[in-house]
Amino acid sequence: MTRRIWIALAFILLAWRSTPAHAQNADTILVNGKVVTVDSQFSIREALAIQADRIMATGTTAEIKMLTGPRTHVVDLQGRTVIPGLIDSHLHAIRAALSFSTEVNWIGAPTLAEALGRIRQAARTMKPGAWLIVAGGWNVQQFKENRRPTQAELVQAAPDNPVYVQLGYGWAVMTPAGFKALGITGDADLPAGGRLERDANGRPTGAISGSQGAIVALFDRLPRPTFDQQVDGTKAFFRELNRLALTGVVDPGGNNLAPDDYQALFTVWRERQMTIRVVYALCGQTPGSEFDELQAWTALLPMGFGDDMLRFNGLGERITAAMNNNDSPSESEKDRYYQIAKWAA
Structure with missing residues (x-):
């Protein structure tokens, strides 16, 4: 009698452990496709379930459909492939986004004739x-x-x-x-x-x-977009990156990015309209004055500032103009570089 009770309890416990995925409805499921998991076996699954912006489960279409509820959004892939979002580790996205809504875009134009048509x-x-x-x-x-x-x-x-x-x-x-x-x-x-x-x-x-x-x-002599155009351009450029399968970028700063040029990005972030995760760096802009600029710009900006969608990542891509692509720097140029590097560390 006691043995039968323990067996029954074991089955109840096993069922309890296996039910959370079934008891919780997915927000979105993708079915009838090829889901590239990039796990250790690089396995391919047929379907995918998402809950609270996290992957909930992968499996066959029949298995994943068991996770649907009355509010679950179902996407029929019809054989299409799903891959993990791509992360570009060096993209000047912040700068490019500022004027994206006011420029003529030649991305993807296969011929000069089409580009001129745009x-x-x-x-x-x-x-x-x-x-x-x-x-x-x-x-x-x-x-x-x-x-x-x-x-x-x-x-x-x-x-x-x-x-x-x-x-x-x-x-x-x-x-x-x-x-x-x-x-x-x-x-x-x-x-x-x-x-x-x-x-x-x-x-x-x-x-x-x-x-x-x-x-x-x-x-720099060309007219600059208005702030509203910069915000619109930032949203539009991030959606273009999404179209190309990007979900994250590491922005290294670079030329012509003063503190004011980050404000459109911060506005999109504060409005919770980010569709790309951005990790960004700051660069000094004035040759010889980089240290003073970086100290001023980071005075109230702690390392790691931000959240899952936007985060400060330190200094780059250029520490000093004098050391940029310089194969034979002078001792004084190296000293200024090391001064900033030690301070940042």
């Missing part, structure tokens, strides 16, 4: 005289034509707007309306280190090449 479409929706800006996010190799746009093509696409297109940190091209708006008539009007490219007859082609500092300084 310029043309933007010109139809923008007021005459409004700047059309493509500030990176593309490369020549993505285009079937395997070349850069010409000034004439940009003028044809947007005859009534100043147009600025930048490639990396060494080249840009503008329409005549752009040169007029910025008051550039010759090399002397460009930032130090920049020069006008000319054709075989010595005529300017509309392109500008030069050092990174020159191109950055040229971009």
Whole structure:
């Protein structure tokens, strides 16, 4: 008799331990797909259950459907693949987001013709005289034509707007309306280190090449988005990253990111509208004054500030301008670098 009671209790205990997953309804389930778990066996499951923003269970579609309740959102994958969210360990997301809603986006354009078409479409929706800006996010190799746009093509696409297109940190091209708006008539009007490219007859082609500092300084002459546009751009850029399967980024700071430039990000965070987890760093911006800037900016910013969606991660990607890409630093340049590194540690 006693033995039967203990066996019954054992079954009750086993059932109790196995019921929490079934007793708790999932918020969302994904079924009829290929769920890449990236576990030690790199196993593939058919379905996935989510509760309170956490993975609750994986298994077959039949198993996971047992976790549904009256409010469970069911997603039929129809054979599509689910992967863990990607984390980009070096992406200037904060800076790129500021102007994302006001720029012309060439991301994913397979041909130069399509890219120019996006310029043309933007010109139809923008007021005459409004700047059309493509500030990176593309490369020549993505285009079937395997070349850069010409000034004439940009003028044809947007005859009534100043147009600025930048490639990396060494080249840009503008329409005549752009040169007029910025008051550039010759090399002397460009930032130090920049020069006008000319054709075989010595005529300017509309392109500008030069050092990174020159191109950055040229971009800084363009009109900045309003704060509301920066907030909208931050939300839109993060959603674009989500579309590309990113759920997190490590932002290393970089050029042209003063404290005010983080305010759009902080606004989105305070409004609880973050769709990307962001870990960010701070960089001094003024050569020779980096230490003073970093001390001032971090005075009330403890290491680890933030939450699961936004967190301060220290200093980077550049500690001092003098040591940036410098293979032969002087002793004084190294001393200034070590001074900041020891302070930060």
